[in-house]
Amino acid sequence: MTENTLDPADWRALRGQGHRMLDDMLDYIEHIRERPVWQPIPRQRRAAFGKPLPEAPTDLAAVHQSFMQDILPYTVGNTHPGFMGWVHGGGSPVGMLAEMLAAGLNANLGGRDQMPIEVEREVVHWVRDLFGFPESASGLFVTGTSMANFISLLVARTAVLGIGVRQEGLAAGDKRLVAYTSAGAHGCIAQAMDLSGLGAGALRVIPVDEHYAMDLAALEAAIQADRRAGLTPFFIAGTAGTVDTGAIDDLEALANIAQAQGLWFHVDGAYGALGILSPDIAPRLRGIERADSLAFDFHKWGQVPYDAGFVLIRDSALHLATFSSPASYLKRDTRGLAAGSPWPCDFGPDLSRSFRALKAWFTLKVYGTKKLGEIISRTCTLAQQMQSRIEAEPQLELLAPVSLNIVCFRYRCDNADAINTRIVSALQESGVSAPSSTLIHDQVAIRAAIVNHRTELIDIDTLLKAVIELGDQLSQAIPRSKTA
Numbered sequence: 001m002t003e004n005t006l007d008p009a010d011w012r013a014l015r016g017q018g019h020r021m022l023d024d025m026l027d028y029i030e031h032i033r034e035r036p037v038w039q040p041i042p043r044q045r046r047a048a049f050g051k052p053l054p055e056a057p058t059d060l061a062a063v064h065q066s067f068m069q070d071i072l073p074y075t076v077g078n079t080h081p082g083f084m085g086w087v088h089g090g091g092s093p094v095g096m097l098a099e100m101l102a103a104g105l106n107a108n109l110g111g112r113d114q115m116p117i118e119v120e121r122e123v124v125h126w127v128r129d130l131f132g133f134p135e136s137a138s139g140l141f142v143t144g145t146s147m148a149n150f151i152s153l154l155v156a157r158t159a160v161l162g163i164g165v166r167q168e169g170l171a172a173g174d175k176r177l178v179a180y181t182s183a184g185a186h187g188c189i190a191q192a193m194d195l196s197g198l199g200a201g202a203l204r205v206i207p208v209d210e211h212y213a214m215d216l217a218a219l220e221a222a223i224q225a226d227r228r229a230g231l232t233p234f235f236i237a238g239t240a241g242t243v244d245t246g247a248i249d250d251l252e253a254l255a256n257i258a259q260a261q262g263l264w265f266h267v268d269g270a271y272g273a274l275g276i277l278s279p280d281i282a283p284r285l286r287g288i289e290r291a292d293s294l295a296f297d298f299h300k301w302g303q304v305p306y307d308a309g310f311v312l313i314r315d316s317a318l319h320l321a322t323f324s325s326p327a328s329y330l331k332r333d334t335r336g337l338a339a340g341s342p343w344p345c346d347f348g349p350d351l352s353r354s355f356r357a358l359k360a361w362f363t364l365k366v367y368g369t370k371k372l373g374e375i376i377s378r379t380c381t382l383a384q385q386m387q388s389r390i391e392a393e394p395q396l397e398l399l400a401p402v403s404l405n406i407v408c409f410r411y412r413c414d415n416a417d418a419i420n421t422r423i424v425s426a427l428q429e430s431g432v433s434a435p436s437s438t439l440i441h442d443q444v445a446i447r448a449a450i451v452n453h454r455t456e457l458i459d460i461d462t463l464l465k466a467v468i469e470l471g472d473q474l475s476q477a478i479p480r481s482k483t484a
Contacts, residue, residue, distance in 0.1 A: 001057065017060050022100070024068060029079065029093055032454070036431025038077040045070050077434055081454035082462065085428070085436035087241075087271045087300050087406075090452035095305040098362035102355035109141075109353040111330065111343025120344065120357035126364065127312055130276060132289030138316035140347045141308060141356040145270035146188035148295030148311035151323075151348055153179075153192045153235065155293060155313055156264035158322040160234045166322070170197050178226050179235035180204045182214035182249060184242035186268060211401060212247035214238065216257065223261055235264045240285055240296075241272020244438045244447070246383075246406035248272060251287030259290075267291045271300035271451065272404060277373035281380065281404070298360045301376050303453055308356045311348075319347055379405040379450045386448065386460045395468050399440040408438065408445040411471030417444040423470045433463040 001008060008014040028035075048070050078088035107116040124139035142148050157177065158165055164172035177198055181189045183205050190200040204222045209215045223233045236258050238249040251267060258265035267273065267288055273296035275281035276288070288294065291314070298308035313319040324346040326332075332341040345351045364372075387402045390409045400408040410420045421444050424437045438447045448463060 014060070017064065020061075021064055024064075025096065026093065028072060029091075029096070032080050035073070035080065036077075037080040037082040037434040038428055039074065039431050040429060041074045045074065078452065079454075080434075081452055081456060081459045082433040083452060084448040084450055084455070084459075084463065085434045087243075087449045087451050089297075089300045089303045089306075090454055091299075091305040092303050092363065092367075092453070094366045095303065095359045095363050098359040099305055102358040105355060107355045109355055109357070110345040110351040111340070112337045113340035114337075116355050116358065117340065117344060119355075119361050123357050123361055123364070124312075127310060130369075131273070131291075131294060131312065133294075133312055133314060136316050137312055137314050138319045138347055139310060139312045140344060141353070141360070142311055142348060142350070143307045144299070144309035145186070145268060145295045145297050146191065146309075147348075148309050149186075149188050149237070149266070149268055150192040150195060151311050152266050152293035152295055152313065153196050153198075155315075155319050155322045156235045156266065157196055157198070159264060159315075159318055160232070163321050175232040175234075176202070176230070177234045178202045178204060178231045179237065180206055180219055180222060180233070181237040181268075182206050182239060182242070183208050184212050184214075184244060184247055185237060185239050186243050186270065189237050189268065208247070212242060212245045212403070214249045214254070216250065216253050219254075220257060223257075223263075233261060233263055235266060237266045237268055238291075239272075240267055240269035240275070240288065241404055244406070244440065245400045245408060246272065246402070246404035246449075248284050248403060251285060251291075253287070255287045255290035258292075264292045265290065266293045267295070269294055269296040271297060274298075274301040274372075275376055275404065277301075277369050278377040278380075279373065280377055298363070300451060301379075302360070302363065302372065303375065304360045304363050308360050313347075323347055323349065375453045379453075379455070382450050382455060382457060382460060383407050383448075385457060386450070386464070389460065389464055393464065393468070395471065396464065399443060399445045405450045407448045407450070408440050409448075410443065410445055411467055411475075413471060413475040415475070419471060419474045420444045420446055422474055423467055426470050426474075427463070427466055430466065432466050433459070435463065 077083045079090050107114060109116055109120060120141060127139050128137050160177060161173040179193060179202060181203060190203050193203045194200045206219045206222060207215045226233050236254055238251050238254040240248050255265050273294060276285050294312040296310055298304035298310060299306045320342060332338050344353060383402050383405045386407045387398060390396045390398050395412055396409055397412050398409050410416055411423060413419050421437060424435055424446055428434045435446050435448045438445050446467060
């Protein structure tokens with residue numbers, strides 16, 4: 001290092017080390033199939049991270065070697081085609097390189113007049129067009145759908161209680177607000193109610209129907225019951241791709257109910273919303289264009305590296321009023337760096353923001369929406385093929401309809417809950433495949449979420465074969481039951 005900065009004294013040496021680091025990551029992605037999906041962290045590796053805060057410098061090559069030895073082999077494994085545990089995207093080499101460029105710029109996208117913000121605005125424009133929102137709609141990159149749902153709820157709260165809620169809190173009005181979502185919705189909806197001050201208890205969890213979508217009759221009954229009790233219904237959160245089964249709520253019907261009842265209509269499309277890129281899935285999302293707000297992740301089906309969540313708000317003026325906080329040190333102007341208002345920080349809680357838009361911009365530009373749509377469609381085709389294999393195998397049992405790309409099933413046996421739980425852990429520890437588990441009708445299910453663009457039919461067959469082999473081993477002392 002130089003004496004007075006953090007720049008290197010020898011740029012040529014740094015370039016050489018940087019090229020080795022880049023090559024190592026490209027090698028990692030290129031040869032990912034040769035690695036275990038996941039592996040337990042050895043005690044000695046974990047212990048390597050209990051050392052005191054370093055005071056003296058360490059050679060970059062030595063720190064890189066520690067990364068390669070102690071960190072890289074022990075990640076969650078979502079870049080691997082055998083990872084099917086949760087709805088995690090696989091990323092892409094293009095996205096990785098774009099992230100490197102963004103890190104080099106080190107741009108803070110909270111505001112000011114700079115081209116990186118124009119890149120984000122262009123992606124906002126693309127997203128508006130993609131989902132049929134008006135040009136007046138506003139959008140913002142955030143960490144993920146949890147934050148996007150929270151922002152949407154706060155804008156909806158302002159719509160009902162007025163801008164005074166920002167100063168006076170819930171005391172700004174005498175209304176007791178209640179919201180609605182399905183039993184299949186993500187827990188971040190309840191968390192958003194909690195963080196907003198409305199309370200998770202003010203969220204009505206509506207049962208699902210036989211397709212695991214929100215029961216519309218039960219929703220309307222709940223709204224009427226709350227009105228009779230003197231409460232103020234204000235927010236419906238539909239889901240496009242539920243957590244457990246990938247079900248899609250009837251968004252058109254929910255939009256009709258919200259319109260008739262005068263409620264805010266929000267769609268949590270964490271991963272399912274980008275199904276609109278696929279011609280065979282897009283019709284099932286009809287009604288999403290009528291949403292007042294939409295939350296989704298580019299880092300799931302969009303295969304953009306983490307993190308790249310997005311929120312889209314139909315009423316940009318209301319969105320701005322909910323978050324804009326003028327301060328002397330953020331004074332705007334028509335010239336110089338202080339131009340370009342409104343800034344992204346006026347539409348969310350973050351003032352310091354990374355250049356998330358660049359990796360999404362690169363992904364969309366390099367691959368194009370047609371290719372991305374084909375990838376999305378293919379994951380659903382693989383899920384259907386997996387369903388067919390399960391239905392043809394007497395040792396396995398499908399536990400829920402396959403709506404999109406999530407398959408919930410189990411190994412048939414006595415003591416099925418305990419054995420299927422052990423199967424999942426054993427599979428993960430084997431490094432062969434990594435599904436997760438969930439509960440379907442109070443039964444433990446093996447849950448395979450096919451999101452990674454690298455996953456192929458051979459990975460499905462490998463998972464199912466391993467489930468049967470492990471199930472046979474674990475239940476060999478227990479007679480198999482077709483009804484257990």
